Amino acid sequence: MTTKIGVITFPGSLDERDAQRAARMAGAEAVALWHGEHDLKGVDAIVLPGGFSYGDYLRAGAIAAVSPIMSEVIDAANKGMPVLGICNGFQMLAEAHLLPGGLIRNAHQQFIRRDQALRVENANTAWTNEFSAGDEIIIPLKNGDGGFIADDETLKRVEGEGQVAFRYIGVNPNGSLNDIAGLTNERGNVVGLMPHPEHAIEAGFGPDTSEAMRSGVDGLRFFTSALKALQSV
Template identity: 85%
Template sequence: MTVRIGVITFPGSLDDVDAQRAIRVAGAEPVALWHGSHDLDGVDALVLPGGFSYGDYLRAGAIAAHAPIMAEVKDAAAKGMPILGICNGFQMLVEAHLLPGGLIRNAHQQFIRRDQRLRVENASTAWTSEFEQGQEIVIPLKNADGGYICSVETLERVEGEGLVAFRYLGVNPNGSLDDIAGLTNERGNVVGLMPHPEHAVEPGFGPDTSAAMRSGVDGLGFFTSAVQAVVGAAA
């Protein structure tokens, strides 16, 4: 079967085309969707890409969380569709209450860009099944509002229920509580993270590795995981 993964473009999206290419590299068909639409075009999974939706006015992701298409995104999430929020997309997911907590300005008050080490904390989601529990990966990171926050009670639940999908290793780049880099919902179909896996899917364009410069492709596993989740659900 051909797996079709939608990528929603919002005003200010920057990485929507990159996400579409990552989907294509993973063997699926990318489908461009528009924030003002109420039609998901029959896609099997969704990506909310990085960028600065609506100029990050009010609060990063806050306006986009109320875009017309988000009503369909919420319905799809409730029905179990795999949904990935990357950076600004992660901010949208927490603002839409599809993931717990919130994201604020980096602790050092500066935009950061680096190749970031992560540990996979939950390898049983629709977007992480191609990884091993505890696996260390390197994914590019670029954000100004990536500090994860939540209440004490929410943090206890997130940690206790295994909802932390990824954790920063080596350095906490933005002051996130418990070094949290990404989350999943209880069902495992909705995942959000601040680093950008779509920028690490092709040799020659990813992070440096011990093998060669720009040879890192650790981000590809996100998209092949989603493909397998869709194929498995249809079997």
């Protein structure tokens, strides 16, 4: 049976089609989900895509976090379903308290886009098991509200319990504390990150690497990791 990965569209989503294509490239069936419904359509995993849901009013991801479908996402995540939040999706996961901390305006107050180097810190999650801890990857980044913040106690906890999934290397593009680029929950089924793995899935269309221009395909392993995790259950 084909694994189904649902991708939710919110008003202002920009990258849901790219996430759907990434799911298909990994070998899954991509299922379009709508923010205003409560039906997850029998999917096995969920992606919250990048964009500017609800115009980023109040705070980025704040309104989306209380949209109708998110009650179903929260319930599914708490039961162990793999959930990936990309950029605006990461902000939603933080606002919905599925991941700790929060995301604020970039330290330099400007939108940034770049091919970003990351180090994989936790390779034991549903979305990172095709990596090894310490792997250095290149994933496109584009955000204006990507600065990760947390109080001292939360920061010590996520560091001590291995919840940092990815860390910026080379440069910290947005002022995130401890260079944190992505997190996982304690169970390892929920992952959020600011860079966009769905834009690094096919040679010739991905980020530049030391090997060649647009050769980066590191993002595909996020989606094949989800399939591997689901098949091992």
